[in-house]
Amino acid sequence: MAEKFRSFDGLRRVLAETKFDRPPAIVCNAHVTGLSVARALSAHDVPVIAIDRNGNGVAPYSDAVDFAGQVTYPLDDRDGFREDVEALASELGHEPVAFPCMDEWVHAFAGTEPEGVRLPFAGRETIDAVLDKESLYEKAAELDVPYPETYRMADTDPEDAAAALDFPFVVKPALKREFEEAVGTNVIEVADEEEFLDVVAMAEDAGINVMAQEKVDIETGRDCSLASYVPQEGDPVTFVGNARVRYPQEFGTSCLVRQTDQPEIEGRALSILEETGYYGISESEFVYDKSREEYVLLDINTRPWKWISLPVQAGADLPGAAYADTVGDEFEAGETHDSTWVYLGDYLKLLANDAGFSDVLNENQWRGLFSGEFETSDALTTGVYRPSDVGPAYRLMKTEFGTGDYYCSC
CATH class of the missing domain: 3.30.1490.20 (ATP-grasp fold, A domain)
Incomplete structure (x- = not known):
């Protein structure tokens, strides 16, 4: 765990005093998604530096994070953000690899291209073409990919x-x-x-x-996304997840996701990514339209997202692949397997009001969560809670029910 969330000057000072034997990863924003990315990278002994506008996110309190501190928020001052990141990078002895976990941080890195920082994703023009739904749907129409x-x-x-x-x-x-x-x-x-x-x-x-x-006539529980890392050269690392439960339902964020086999979704998503020239980590979201009787594309996120720890757990280590590809390390993708991800905070809120979802997790999975034994299994993982790394769960409790405050759409 980071010793503490530091001021910018404090973070720069401690980084200057630290010797790194390999390029660190800079992960931001430092909340639920950033936590999952940090845990994935830490498993490969990658040093993790978490940066954010304040210390109220959950990631700085994880054992996976080595250092954490404040930088200028890019929506307030993009040039100030670039200057801060360049100053931090200058202290490291290596060119760090950036993992922005929300759109504003992606735009900040792609738009300012801080010197001395490696970006494991496509440039600003390509990202804009994917994130802008107007241009995205134009590409979808050209490729006969259905959309609303x-x-x-x-x-x-x-x-x-x-x-x-x-x-x-x-x-x-x-x-x-x-x-x-x-x-x-x-x-x-x-x-x-x-x-x-x-x-x-x-x-x-x-x-x-x-x-x-x-308003698409969505069949609840069938939403699917392609989770992928597409390199500049070589084969992509892919995983298809089914958002079995959302909170709130329909337009809410995923709170329980499972692996699923949907080669048509994978093919359609990869065709769009290839057509736009996008490389890097992304999530391509589809919903099942009961009226059309087929999946339609909603959008593509050009960054890590909330349930990215699921493909990692299931054998598709997207952050690990992105880091290795960027620094020139060897990475060998293995076979993926069945696994489930749950964000317990939202799932428990849902269960309090709708018993219809109470059997989505089975008894063995609940017992594994209560006992902590799920951590030794590759069949279940969580968004935040892990008995071996309790700091983030405690921080989330303070954010949700106490005096802390942190806004993140994830």
Whole structure:
């Protein structure tokens, strides 16, 4: 565990006093996703430096993190962020490898390209083409990859879009992070034209491009994503996960995910990544449309995400592959196997209100969680809780129920 979450000057000072025998990883933001990335890299004896805007995330309190500290938040001052990262890198004796775990950190690294830092993912132009749903859906259409009926407000009259779609439908941003910062969510369901026009007006005032999109007739429990690391050269490391349970249901984040066999999803996702030229870690999200009777693409995240510890546990070590590829180490991908990931905080909240999900984890899995024996099995893993590394779980408890405060859409 990092001795403490340090100020920027304190972090720079302790890094200057430390001798590293291999390139460290810089992981940010330092919350649930960052924790999973840190644990994956630490298993390969990679030194981990966690950076964030404050110390309230869970990752700095993990034994997998060697040092943690504050840097300028890129949404506040991107140039200040670049200067901070370059200053930290200059103290290490190696060029660190960056693992940004939220969109704003991805944009900050790709957009400023700090000197002395290695980026294991494609450049800004490619990332923008993937993250921007307008350009993403254009690529999907070219490749015959199904996606929801969508109208861009940049070139469609709102009243025409309202007439073409059945209420209720959803309004989404082309780039979700800026919308999320402005309104606190990345999707808004509208019940009638008045609500829709209000949301469009709000987005226009904020200078944010939005889209009107059909509310897909989703079959709950069948959402699937391709988790992948695509190298610049060579074969990708892949894993398909089924988001069996979300919290809240439909538009919530995953809280229980299992391995599944969906070669069609893998093929469609990889075709888009190849067409855009994207390399690096990504998650390609699909939902099952009952009306179409097929999977449709929602979006692609060009970064690690909340349940990335599942593919790691199941044999598809995406962070390990990305690090090894970037520094020139050997990495050999093995066969994947069945495994389940659960984010206990959200899953228990769901169970408190809906007993219909109580049997998704079986008795043996619950017993393994209660006893801690799940850590010695490759069939189950968690988002935060691990008896051998309890600091993050304690920190999350303080964040959820105590005096701590940390915002992260993961």
